[in-house]
Amino acid sequence: MLQAVGIVSEYNPFHNGHLYMLEQAKQATGADVTVAIMSGNWLQRGEPAAYDKWQRAHAALLGGVDLVIELPLFSAVQPSHLFSKGAVDLAAKIKCRWLAFGAEHPEMDYQKLIDHQPKNPADFKRFDRPYASVFQDYLFEKTGIRLNQPNDVLGFGYAKANVEAGRPLSLVPIKRKGSQHDATQIDDVSPIASATAIRQAVVKHDLKAADRVVPKGTMGMLEHDRMLTWQDFWPFLRFELVESPIEKLHQIYQMTEGIEYRLKRAAIKAESFTEFLHLVKTKRYTYTRIQRLCTYVLLHAVPSDMLQAAGYVRLLGFNAVGQRYLNQIKGDLDVPLITKITDDVVADTIQMDFRGGMLTQMINGLSQDYYRHPIIME
Amino acid sequence: MLQAVGIVSEYNPFHNGHLYMLEQAKQATGADVTVAIMSGNWLQRGEPAAYDKWQRAHAALLGGVDLVIELPLFSAVQPSHLFSKGAVDLAAKIKCRWLAFGAEHPEMDYQKLIDHQPKNPADFKRFDRPYASVFQDYLFEKTGIRLNQPNDVLGFGYAKANVEAGRPLSLVPIKRKGSQHDATQIDDVSPIASATAIRQAVVKHDLKAADRVVPKGTMGMLEHDRMLTWQDFWPFLRFELVESPIEKLHQIYQMTEGIEYRLKRAAIKAESFTEFLHLVKTKRYTYTRIQRLCTYVLLHAVPSDMLQAAGYVRLLGFNAVGQRYLNQIKGDLDVPLITKITDDVVADTIQMDFRGGMLTQMINGLSQDYYRHPIIME
Structure with missing residues (x-):
């Protein structure tokens, strides 16, 4: 029996930090298979993915991920608590044993935060500050834990969603390495840069700077594919x-x-x-x-x-290991495994992913759903 | 007392045929003032105006029209019976004594057609032919009159709307001169070409051909303004x-x-x-x-x-004669004369014209409503 670790990802684009995280996830869990639960064409911060879901899935497979499935748009473009819940549910549906994710403070006591959540979040409605920051102040007062880094917030969300789902997954927070999440410049020495900095380098046509901080597969994408903003x-x-x-x-x-x-x-x-x-x-x-x-x-x-739960697993690509894993689990899936796009699938199932994909398609001219089959890495 | 003739127009663009028609309208009526009831940025056939309403109003004023008012979009982009009704009502509101329009057969007996209209137009619903052609066959059978040329159909609409409104206007159909309505080429000899042929010449960058068939004022527009399709x-x-x-x-x-x-x-x-x-x-x-x-x-x-009646007169431009006419009638108008655009005017009154204008503005970059004042020709 192959055991899989799910990795929540946007891979926008897949870079050396993601490669490091992939290795860490395998090492920490001993998993046989890595499954990227990857956002499609629109991302958690309400941004278009810089490259489409096929380009990014391909780069991830070239980077060593075994299986890429699409986190449905109605989960992917959501505030952290709904994003986390969607990712946890999908990882459980695809039978992952572990869920790995990057965190600024992997040692954080998520359970303590969960235990001290406010009873009435609606009380935090204020017109002069965002909800999240008021909420974070409340938690800090109750627990002494400062929950204000983006990946820590998501981590808390995974922990909470996992508890609510009956703990189907073992959570594996992995310390983020390298530069700040939002650093906008690639520095001269580190082999790791933020995705933001890499996209900025592409905007400035400075692919030489990007070359040191992304794997070869990603470099091909940066060189040949149209970046979207x-x-x-x-x-x-x-x-x-x-x-x-x-x-x-x-x-x-x-x-x-x-x-x-x-x-x-x-x-x-x-x-x-x-x-x-x-x-x-x-x-x-x-x-x-x-x-x-x-x-x-x-x-x-x-x-x-937007307030849906994933009733399907949409396959974007896999290698030989990923294929063996799919063969192992597909008889046990309690939701459809979507590999072929028909009018019915578009209308009944992947409606929102399709709409998100058509937005991209109207800019980059590449079909995102119709006529597309999962990428098979030889 | 100045007496005005209203001229239903799209001026897309204003050309020698329109100039001829303007002269004929004045001559036939002895009017002191010509008032163009001009469609704004979207036209009766469901097309964007090739030039925006300001560019076209300016060309019309340069061509000798005294006053240009905007036929509201909810009348302008309609099947002929609603288009005609909107134009007749607006001409009456602005106190025109006559309404002039081009027609393929100005001698046509509109009253006879009106008298023989079908009682239940809904009976003409067929899935293999357009409503209009079934309707035209019916009229031909009853009257022997073949109503199938676009401007004749509109003429019939004006006549019908005028009767329904209590005959506020004297109708002045004027025989169209020169080339076919839809000829797509400017020929080598005639000083008159169709608007379609002129737009085609612009598409082909053949402004030389256009030069012979449009007045100078229009030529400036063709040379300098961005044409929309x-x-x-x-x-x-x-x-x-x-x-x-x-x-x-x-x-x-x-x-x-x-x-x-x-x-x-x-x-x-x-x-x-x-x-x-x-x-x-x-x-x-x-x-x-x-x-x-x-x-x-x-x-x-x-x-x-879209099913509205014009509750306003939107002024696009005028010359000294037009201004005298405005001064003469403005005390008698029973609807607002719109010259200045505020948020309230946009929201309460010109909503659809504004939406149509913003479509144009998003392409040509020129404001269509906010900050625009009527053109005053010295």
Whole structure:
């Protein structure tokens, strides 16, 4: 029996830090198989993936991941607690024994935080600060633990979701290595840089800097594939915000407190996505929250679209080890394993992934769902 | 007292045929003032105006029109009977004594056609032919009059709307001169060419051919302004059709008989607007009807947006004669005369014109409503 470790990932793009994390996950668990639970074309911070899901899955397979499955968009583009829950549930569905993830403080006592959660999170509603920071202050007061680093917050989410699901997984937090999560520059010595810094280097056409901090497979992607940014989608976003009646915008998922008026005014005025974000920003709304909201607008996503649990496993690619693992588990799956895209699959199952993929396809011209089969690495 | 003749127009672009028609209208009526009732940024056939409403109003004023007012979009982008009604009502509101329009057969007995209209137009619903052609066959059978030329059909609409409104206007059909309405080439001798042929010449960068068939004022526009085509709006249309749920598309004005499924499938597949139209076309749906439907999709227009009567007169420009006329009538207007655009005017009054204008603005970068004042010709 092969045992698998799931790795929650965006691989945007897959770099040496991810490679290190992959090794650490195998070493810490002794797993036979690595399964990337990878976000598709839209990411947790409400951003388009810089490369599409096929390009990123391919780079991950070239980097040594055995199996890549798509974290459905309705989980992938969510605040941390829903993102975490989606990832945990999917890892359990694909029968992983472990779930590995990067963390700033892997030693953190998640259980203590879980035990001291507030009873009424709604009490934290304030108009001058984001919910997350008020929530974090509360936890710090109760536990002395400062939960404010992005991957620690996700880690707490995995722990909580795992408890709620009856602990189907052993959690394996792995200390992040190398530069700061959001460092925007590749430094001259470290073999590890942040994904943000690598994307910035691509924007600046400085592929030489990127070459030292990504594996060969990723380098091929950076050299040949079109990188996507929010600015590519800005015309669509602007169109939708300008042309939709306010009452339609109001129906969008997480469109609360009248922010639709603010979004519409800013879209009429702004000439670029950066200018738009700047016009919309308030003390209460973080850039991440605004970007996620914009993603929902592009997707025409209403609450019922986004508050789903994954009823399927979408396969993006695998190598020989991944294939053996699939053969081992496929008889036991209690959800469909999706490898072929038909009209019915699009309409009934992967609706939101399809909409997210079409957004990308309308920019990069590459089909994301129809006619695409899982990548098989020889 | 100045007496005005209203001229229903799209001026897409204003050319020698329009100049001829303007002279004929003055001569036939003895009017002191010419008032263009001009479509804004979207036209009756469901097409974007090749130049924006300000550029076209300016060319019309340079061509000698005294006053240009905007036919509201909810009348301008409609089948002929609603288009005609909107134009007649607006001409009456601005106190025109006459309404002039081009016609293939100005001698046609509109009253006879009106008297023989079918009682139950719904009986003409057929799935293998457009409504209009079945309707025209019926009229021919009853009256011996063949009503199948586009401007004759509109003329019949004006006559009918005028009767229904209590005959506020004297109708002045003027025989179209020069080339066929839809000729796509400028010939070598005639000083008059169709607007279609002129736009084609611009597409082919053959401004020399256009020079002979348009007045100087229009030539400046053709030389300096960006011409718009449906292909410019195709990315927005595709985005909207692909990303909107079917049930949202179903709510769009005139989205009947399940054609939303057909539009969505075609949008997912097509790479250009031409390819898209070709995929959608059926025996029952004319290209014009499909294009209008696509315009409504871009505008997020539901029936209540489009089934309105003009409660305002939007001024685009005037010369000294036009100004005297405005001074004469403005005390008598029973609707607001809109010259300045505020948030309230956009939200409460010109909502649809604004949405149509923003579509143009997102392509040509020129504000269509905010900060724009009527053009004053010295």
